[in-house]
Amino acid sequence: MRTLKAAVIGAGSTYTPELIEGFIDRQKSLNFQSFYLMDIDKEKLEVVGGLARRMLASKGFTGKIVLTGDLDEAITGADYIFAQIRVGGLAARILDEKIPLKHGLLGQETTGVGGFMKALRTVPVLFDMARRIEKLAPDAWLINFSNPSGIVAEALLNHTNVKMVGLCNCFVNMHADIANKTGSTDFDYEYLGLNHLSWVTSVTVKGTNILDSLGKKSGAKMKNVPDIEYEDDLIAAIPAIPSSYLSYYYLRDEQIDHCRCAEKTRGELCVDIEETLLRQYANPDLKDKPKELAERGGALYSTAAVSVVDAIENDKNEYHVVNVKNNGAVPFMADDDVLELKCTVNRKGASPVALSKLDIPYIQGLMQVVKAYEKYTVRAALNGSKADALAALMIHPLIGDYHKAKAVLNEMIAANAKYLPKGLLK
Numbered sequence: 001m002r003t004l005k006a007a008v009i010g011a012g013s014t015y016t017p018e019l020i021e022g023f024i025d026r027q028k029s030l031n032f033q034s035f036y037l038m039d040i041d042k043e044k045l046e047v048v049g050g051l052a053r054r055m056l057a058s059k060g061f062t063g064k065i066v067l068t069g070d071l072d073e074a075i076t077g078a079d080y081i082f083a084q085i086r087v088g089g090l091a092a093r094i095l096d097e098k099i100p101l102k103h104g105l106l107g108q109e110t111t112g113v114g115g116f117m118k119a120l121r122t123v124p125v126l127f128d129m130a131r132r133i134e135k136l137a138p139d140a141w142l143i144n145f146s147n148p149s150g151i152v153a154e155a156l157l158n159h160t161n162v163k164m165v166g167l168c169n170c171f172v173n174m175h176a177d178i179a180n181k182t183g184s185t186d187f188d189y190e191y192l193g194l195n196h197l198s199w200v201t202s203v204t205v206k207g208t209n210i211l212d213s214l215g216k217k218s219g220a221k222m223k224n225v226p227d228i229e230y231e232d233d234l235i236a237a238i239p240a241i242p243s244s245y246l247s248y249y250y251l252r253d254e255q256i257d258h259c260r261c262a263e264k265t266r267g268e269l270c271v272d273i274e275e276t277l278l279r280q281y282a283n284p285d286l287k288d289k290p291k292e293l294a295e296r297g298g299a300l301y302s303t304a305a306v307s308v309v310d311a312i313e314n315d316k317n318e319y320h321v322v323n324v325k326n327n328g329a330v331p332f333m334a335d336d337d338v339l340e341l342k343c344t345v346n347r348k349g350a351s352p353v354a355l356s357k358l359d360i361p362y363i364q365g366l367m368q369v370v371k372a373y374e375k376y377t378v379r380a381a382l383n384g385s386k387a388d389a390l391a392a393l394m395i396h397p398l399i400g401d402y403h404k405a406k407a408v409l410n411e412m413i414a415a416n417a418k419y420l421p422k423g424l425l426k
Helices: 014-024 041-056 071-075 088-101 111-138 149-159 170-182 232-237 243-251 252-259 265-281 291-296 303-315 361-382 386-395 402-415
Strands: 004-009 032-038 064-068 080-083 141-144 163-166 189-193 195-204 319-327 336-344 351-352
Touching: 004 014, 004 071, 004 141, 014 041, 014 303, 032 071, 032 291, 041 064, 041 265, 064 071, 071 080, 071 111, 071 303, 080 111, 080 303, 088 252, 088 265, 088 402, 111 141, 111 149, 111 361, 111 386, 141 189, 141 303, 149 163, 149 319, 149 336, 149 361, 163 319, 170 189, 170 195, 170 319, 195 243, 195 361, 195 386, 232 303, 243 252, 252 361, 265 291, 265 386, 303 319, 303 336, 319 351, 361 386, 386 402
Parallel strands: 004 032, 004 080, 032 064, 080 141, 141 163
Antiparallel strands: 189 195, 189 336, 319 336, 336 351
């Protein structure tokens, strides 16, 4: 078994202990002997990195652990690079949530105009990171969890040469929910969509599709998505099990009202959760991931990330749901469209599994229009075109109106000026 170097970019995140736990759980199949934990926030990195050191040491790890603020040092010679960055921190997320509400639009971290603004901050930074990886670690795999994960993958897979897999914990939670309902993990499934716009379209047990008997409402609730009950008529109209994020499309006005009436935004709640976690992490006697981390919405994060790395490193040919180029798997989408699909994962990376015949125009139409929005967003992030940015917002199903799109775009650019590359959208 070869010796591996891991680089965790954004390691000051309170999610990092979840990832470290995943490495510990897979230490027999993944021989990581050096961990480079990188973050621009030195104080948070010291606290989170300290817990990471204690977690690894308590399990007998004797390799190298380096805390650094130098991106190139972390990347150089790495075998696997894990990106979990949040440009602008939670303060920028809170603006993404609050500003759209002033314009009658949804404020959310990854969906709609909030997700759009996060993409404009994040894509250029990860694009630069990918260029550095091409030079300093050309054989490395970039495992990205930075949101909006699907748009980041759309940008990097189509505009760089980095070996990259885009991840989300959404399907891992949906799979666990189906297993809980069926009492078994012995089932097959079909799943397609875009990141945070996805559906399970079949669940097969011994050759029989049991989807309808499971109930088509998403049972896997994400901590960061307000849970609003679906009416029976809505459930009947949904042609598959939707991921939690579809609630923002199905119940748009209710979700906007929920955000308006909430005492705190999700970002503000995360600030409180993060402060509590960091206090716990600073305890020199703490050597395990605290249970309170589940409140951040990152449940099964390490399961998604480390199991994919295990499948690549050990050529396992396992099924995983990841963000990859379509390459013909979904006939109604372009080959270079980055989709969230069931894939076979091995040493060559992730290859999407072709769908069986799928005749659901509902899914097809929504995927195509949101993919058009994503492509315009990538163009705006990479070329700084305000026209592309406005087109992205006008085409998005949750925005659409020119006057609202123009007004919210101008306000959000002004609010995020210090986080945007110089000249972007001037």
